[in-house]
Amino acid sequence: MYRPLFIKWQDKNNTGIEIIDEQHRGIVSIINSFYFLIEKSVNDKALCISISETIKKYSHIHFLSEERLLKAAKYPDIEKHIAIHRSLTKETERIEHAAINDNDPMLLLQFMKKWWLEHINDQDMLYAPCLREYEKNADD
Numbered sequence: 001m002y003r004p005l006f007i008k009w010q011d012k013n014n015t016g017i018e019i020i021d022e023q024h025r026g027i028v029s030i031i032n033s034f035y036f037l038i039e040k041s042v043n044d045k046a047l048c049i050s051i052s053e054t055i056k057k058y059s060h061i062h063f064l065s066e067e068r069l070l071k072a073a074k075y076p077d078i079e080k081h082i083a084i085h086r087s088l089t090k091e092t093e094r095i096e097h098a099a100i101n102d103n104d105p106m107l108l109l110q111f112m113k114k115w116w117l118e119h120i121n122d123q124d125m126l127y128a129p130c131l132r133e134y135e136k137n138a139d140d
């Protein structure tokens, strides 16, 4: 049974910060794994809950890691970035309820795909130079 990847990781998605890229790929991997399980016509409430819980838990770990690094590197726009993370957590809850009510796991996966790719490619790339510089100096 062949199903193409829902999200294909590309070089342009890398921030150049090893642990961040590792975790971002982890999130993409979770989303892709759930996508593989969903057949076109299957509506599955348990799967909706499982997707949501897994991604929320892993996102929490990732956000804490990212925010800890941003703080250590004294990233000037840290508060704005943290606010974006908080808004995703809230928005996920809203979409999660809709997906569970409608037994529609794809609603959640489509939202996750769009949100994460935009966040990584737009917002996370803004702090990347600052963190790369911080890591370079920490190595010296």
Ligand SMILES: [Fe+2]
Pocket: 066, 081, 085, 119, 123, 124
């Ligand atoms: Fe972020």
